[in-house]
Amino acid sequence: MNVLLTGFEPFGGDGINPSWEVARSLHGQVIAGALVQSRCLPTTFAEAPRALADALAVVRPGLVIALGLASGRADISIERVAVNLIDARIPDNAGEQPRDVPVRADAPAAHFSTLPVKAMRDGLRAAGHPAGLSLSAGAFVCNQVFYELQHQLAGRGLCSGFIHVPALPEQAARSQPAVPSMGLAAQIDAIKLAIAIALSGDAPLAPLPDEGAPVS
Ligand code: PCA
Numbered sequence: 780m781n782v783l784l785t786g787f788e789p790f791g792g793d794g795i796n797p798s799w800e801v802a803r804s805l806h807g808q809v810i811a812g813a814l815v816q817s818r819c820l821p822t823t824f825a826e827a828p829r830a831l832a833d834a835l836a837v838v839r840p841g842l843v844i845a846l847g848l849a850s851g852r853a854d855i856s857i858e859r860v861a862v863n864l865i866d867a868r869i870p871d872n873a874g875e876q877p878r879d880v881p882v883r884a885d886a887p888a889a890h891f892s893t894l895p896v897k898a899m900r901d902g903l904r905a906a907g908h909p910a911g912l913s914l915s916a917g918a919f920v921c922n923q924v925f926y927e928l929q930h931q932l933a934g935r936g937l938c939s940g941f942i943h944v945p946a947l948p949e950q951a952a953r954s955q956p957a958v959p960s961m962g963l964a965a966q967i968d969a970i971k972l973a974i975a976i977a978l979s980g981d982a983p984l985a986p987l988p989d990e991g992a993p994v995s
Contacts, residue, residue, distance in 0.1 A: 780814070781839060782841070783817075783818065783840035784815050784816070785820050786819055787822045787846075787920065790822035795947065797963060797966055801970050803817055805971060818830070822871055823871045824871050835932075841938070842937070842939070843928060844939070844942060845921075846970065848944060855909065856911060857913065857940070859892050859913065861882075862888065862926065869919075871919075882922075886930060890929030893939055898976055913943065921941065921943065942973060945959055947966075948960040
């Protein structure tokens with residue numbers, strides 16, 4: 780069985796994106812009997828959905844985890860819901876900055892992750908990794924890819940979803956004030972464990988959010 784693990788190229792003028800560094804380092808590894816196939820997605824609204832579709836067609840995975848950087852977040856952030864909305868706060872890598880448009884016209888308002896999100900959060904925490912659930916993947920390219928992933932795989936019974944990772948310490952050192960950060964080795968360990976947990980269970984549809992946290 781193949782696991783598709785995607786990361787993104789650097790964006791917003793940065794020279795590195797931990798999501799791709801994590802994915803790249805796990806490429807070719809066998810986790811719980813499954814082969815990890817990593818792909819780097821362009822951080823552009825125009826190209827990312829096609830690159831994702833190509834990766835799905837080639838890798839034919841049984842599990843898909845898409846990774847992205849969420850600068851400012853302190854933990855491994857397991858996303859629960861992708862919304863059918865693009866509202867870019869900065870230009871993408873092609874200079875495009877669409878505002879208030881759907882990811883897909885005439886498509887559902889949202890899709891839930893089909894990863895075992897709570898088992899992943901609890902397993903990561905038990906292993907000493909800061910991890911939490913998130914009710915918003917934003918409205919930039921990460922949310923677009925998450926939405927496309929869940930939309931393209933809807934009804935296929937596959938386990939798929941999105942995880943945001945924090946900035947690297949070197950990125951935090953360049954920001955003023957410093958954003959929270961997590962070292963690359965810790966991020967790699969956490970995502971490896973997240974894959975193992977997702978592979979170990981069934982793929983239950985995430986129930987409705989019950990944590991009472993406001994969507995920001
Ligand atoms: N993070 C951005 C896009 C690429 C990435 O790694 C986001 O959160 O939308």
